[in-house]
Amino acid sequence: MYKLITTDGKAKRGVFSTPHGDIQTPVFMNVGTAAAIKGAVATSDLEEINTEVMLCNTYHLHVRPGDEIVKKLGGLHRFTNWKKPILTDSGGFQVYSLAKLRNIKEEGVTFNSHIDGRKIFMGPEESMTIQSNLASTIAMAFDECPPAKAERSYIEKSVERTYRWLIRCRDKINELNNMEDTINKEQFLFGINQGGVIDDIRIDHAKRISELDLPGYAVGGLAVGESHEEMYHILDVTVPHLPQNKPTYLMGVGTPANILEAVDRGIDFFDCVYPSRNGRHGQVYTNRGKLNIKNKKYELDDSPIAEDCGCPVCKRYTRAYIRHLMKADEMLGLRFCVLHNLWFYNNMMREIREAIEEHRFTEYKKMRLQGFEENK
């Protein structure tokens, strides 16, 4: 499914073929938590800003509207009217980050819904079943994401269990993909590497999951409190032990600079809430760094957010107007900032792909990193 077109250093330029179309990598997946991008961005807008993959959250959709409802409605693609690939996470991360009470056992995790407190059990089989009901293009394995700074003994035990869970996920998705009423019978399973910031655990786990010959692999459990340098180091030591001829996905990362650094270390897929979350707070990205559109200095500024930006917002609207919308609590301001930011991320990925193809990624990365510092 994955074809490596070319490399530039460790940076990979690939294409991942799916039943919902090709994904050109490196790619940034736009996060639509509850089957919608926050900030009133519609799937029709995503087409306009060159989104390649939408990411939806299994946990959120399981609690509302319910994955069985989505299945009855024909799966996420029909539900959201988004025809291109969708990746669903496993629900695991939300279990650890949102749920107040949880109990992790070999079978899985018991926790309380953050919506109504109702007790929910989720293990590898449950996560796979939910993701199969959602009928995403790519399903993620159900893992445990231990705190970055957990004790070695805890991480060792956790990673062992995550490995056993991955086997169960693989067996379950094979079973589900062969069932008659499954919507997407070609759903892909990506395994997830864990191991905190401990090199040998990461490497050993990467080697073992690679042997399972899954369609893709993620590096999980990063960007959860460790430093950027620790994260880059873990990528340096781990990615070489994941198959180069499969997509690699760095989960939940990150800033534009993080993405440039991770591409340089062989990562294909990214996702992050930054562009939408920051946009909702009026923080907008430019090649000269982020700016806060609510700042008084933009009150009379009739230039677009970024002069060199081709997004639908910059083509029509000014900083002064968007500032006014944000100050007046008009939802439209949030929508504009989110739309601009997603376009910025998607466009940077397009530029990254071109730079790798033309074997000038190092220069491109240097130029962008310098630019991002300008407004600091």
Add this chain to the structure above:
Amino acid sequence: MYKLITTDGKAKRGVFSTPHGDIQTPVFMNVGTAAAIKGAVATSDLEEINTEVMLCNTYHLHVRPGDEIVKKLGGLHRFTNWKKPILTDSGGFQVYSLAKLRNIKEEGVTFNSHIDGRKIFMGPEESMTIQSNLASTIAMAFDECPPAKAERSYIEKSVERTYRWLIRCRDKINELNNMEDTINKEQFLFGINQGGVIDDIRIDHAKRISELDLPGYAVGGLAVGESHEEMYHILDVTVPHLPQNKPTYLMGVGTPANILEAVDRGIDFFDCVYPSRNGRHGQVYTNRGKLNIKNKKYELDDSPIAEDCGCPVCKRYTRAYIRHLMKADEMLGLRFCVLHNLWFYNNMMREIREAIEEHRFTEYKKMRLQGFEENK
């Protein structure tokens, strides 16, 4: 500026030519209070849903971002990137409905800003100056909107003052339209008929303002607490005393049924917050009446809001998806409902215009009114 194309009974089919393009009447103006339609609807969306006129609120824009800021930015058209006509109200209605403390004198009204409590004075000259700064296509006269059920003696005095204010508005707009740095030197002033629900005061006032030969006339002070029947009666007795060869505007009205009845009594222009406000609460319009999209019965309903609707939302999204978005507090749900509702209103006006042209407005009105009752 106004050309009466044809009539069907008292219903008028006209075209009002402005420096920002022609307005085909009867028309529904889409309310963009603070220079934006609430519910994350952009001016680019308005083009897609065949909006002819955007209405903005003088009072809101005066307090935020400030009309002088808008003037420096080139006026509302440049500020919002909306090229078609814009009507601004006078600010009077918000003074009476929003401001807590106010003091009405011959000169004008002193009141406290609802944002920061700051004392503001607004009279005819101030309202005209603000609207000239905003550079709308049509400015509304500064009037007093007395409570529907006020005493006759109060309404008589109020209407007299409103008449004197109209003279001052006319003189001021003439002065402003002749000033060198005025953005829209062809800004039109519409007079406003008042008189509560007292026939002879309404009629006398209508006759007197008609003599001023302004570009258009509104009927104000209705839909403020009186019954629909009282409102229709006032239109029956008043509209015949306003010039037929000028646009007539029923301010702040109303439901689709109200609009049909008012068109039948010779009204050209309408505006109302219902489609956007109801949309934000999940109330969506169809030719078979309003429905509440949050209703449980739409959980698995994969039909559009209305099968016979050509709006951008109904073309792509289902009731089940929109219900989910509303239940999950996703802004996108609000945007979809508002967009659908505005399209519904705009489209009904298009159908009304066709029906008048083809001299079958009575039938059309009957059919629509019957339809609206179906889901009650």
